[in-house]
Amino acid sequence: MLADSMSARWTIWRAISAGLALCLLGLAAKCFVDAQKFMKQFEDWETAKPIDTVVDLSTPGEIVVPFHQTCSSSHSEVIVLRVPAAAVQGGSITQLLQGASARIEVRHKQDTNIVESAELDLSWTGDLIDGATPIFFVSPFRKGEYEARVRVMAGAPGLKGVPQKLEGRYMLCGMEAMPAEIAKFGGIATSILGGVVGIVLLYRLARVPPHAQISQQGAAPNGGPATPVSSSKVTEGPPSVS
Numbered sequence: 001m002l003a004d005s006m007s008a009r010w011t012i013w014r015a016i017s018a019g020l021a022l023c024l025l026g027l028a029a030k031c032f033v034d035a036q037k038f039m040k041q042f043e044d045w046e047t048a049k050p051i052d053t054v055v056d057l058s059t060p061g062e063i064v065v066p067f068h069q070t071c072s073s074s075h076s077e078v079i080v081l082r083v084p085a086a087a088v089q090g091g092s093i094t095q096l097l098q099g100a101s102a103r104i105e106v107r108h109k110q111d112t113n114i115v116e117s118a119e120l121d122l123s124w125t126g127d128l129i130d131g132a133t134p135i136f137f138v139s140p141f142r143k144g145e146y147e148a149r150v151r152v153m154a155g156a157p158g159l160k161g162v163p164q165k166l167e168g169r170y171m172l173c174g175m176e177a178m179p180a181e182i183a184k185f186g187g188i189a190t191s192i193l194g195g196v197v198g199i200v201l202l203y204r205l206a207r208v209p210p211h212a213q214i215s216q217q218g219a220a221p222n223g224g225p226a227t228p229v230s231s232s233k234v235t236e237g238p239p240s241v242s
Contacts (some may be wrong), residue, residue, distance in 0.1 A: 010205075017201045024194030031187030031219050038180035045071045045176065050168035051079060051148050058159040060152050067146040067168070074140050074170040079104060079118075080132035082165040094122050100156035102137050104136045106148045115141050124203045129169055140170075 053065040071077075082095065088096065100233065104119040107113060124134045196199040 014025050014201060014204060017197055020158050021194050021198040021201060024190045024197065028187045028191035028194060031183045031190060035180045035183035035187060038183060039177065042172070042177040042180060045074065045170050045172060046097040048168075048170060050077075050170075052167050053165065055081075055150060055164050055166045056159075057081070057097065057102060057152055057156050057164060058162070059155040061161060062151045064147055064151065067148040069141065069143050069146055071170045071176070072140050073176050075173050075175075076171040077138050078129065078134035078171060079136035079138070079166055079167065079168050080129050081135045082167055083159070083162050085131070087162045094159040096162070096184075097122055097135070097156045098158060099154060100152070100159075100162050101154035102135075102150065102152045104138075105151070106138065106141070106146050107149065109147050115146060132165075132167060132169075134169075 048070055050069050051067050052064060053063065055063060080098075083093065083096070097120070100120060103117065105117040106115045108115065118136040118138050120135055121137055122135065126134075
């Protein structure tokens with residue numbers, strides 16, 4: 001009788017619905033986890049420095065430093081020059097760099113092929129990036145470990161004795177966070193759909209079908225046909241003697 005009741009509740013379509021609800025809720029959980037991972041990645045890109053090294057642009061020379069590329073989806077990438085604020089009081093970084101000629105080349109480690117390169121460019125007219133001025137502009141390239149070769153062909157006398165650092169920065173417009181938003185939307189949509197399927201399934205399971213009630217009330221203990229029981233007792237007397 002219990003097996004009959006369970007089979008009446010769990011039809012093949014209800015079993016399929018239960019599996020579908022679990023799959024949708026599992027997919028929703030994965031989407032939310034991915035959304036957090038993508039957003040954390042975007043936040044890291046906002047502060048990442050693929051190159052961060054001390055440099056001296058006041059005299060000719062060359063340095064080779066690691067270049068750790070973690071973002072390939074930014075709309076542009078810059079290498080900025082950072083000097084103490086006191087060094088540019090009453091002037092500008094452009095004036096300090098007068099006479100300088102420099103070039104940066106990004107290569108795979110142990111490789112002679114140039115992935116990206118740029119000449120010293122003083123045309124930047126925008127705001128400072130975290131207090132530093134972009135002087136090299138490169139196109140985004142694939143993630144990986146590279147090395148940057150900074151070559152100073154002619155020095156800038158105005159930077160003599162001034163502490164200098166080169167920092168790489170990603171120029172982000174916000175579209176780089178789109179994967180996180182798509183994953184979050186997918187998680188919301190699949191969780192709602194899975195919840196609806198689950199609620200409908202629970203509602204259907206909570207209802208006992210009428211034919212199952214009749215089967216439970218009318219079935220004999222031994223599984224045979226039901227036999228009506230009389231409320232009166234019948235006493236048989238001795239056989240009559242003719």
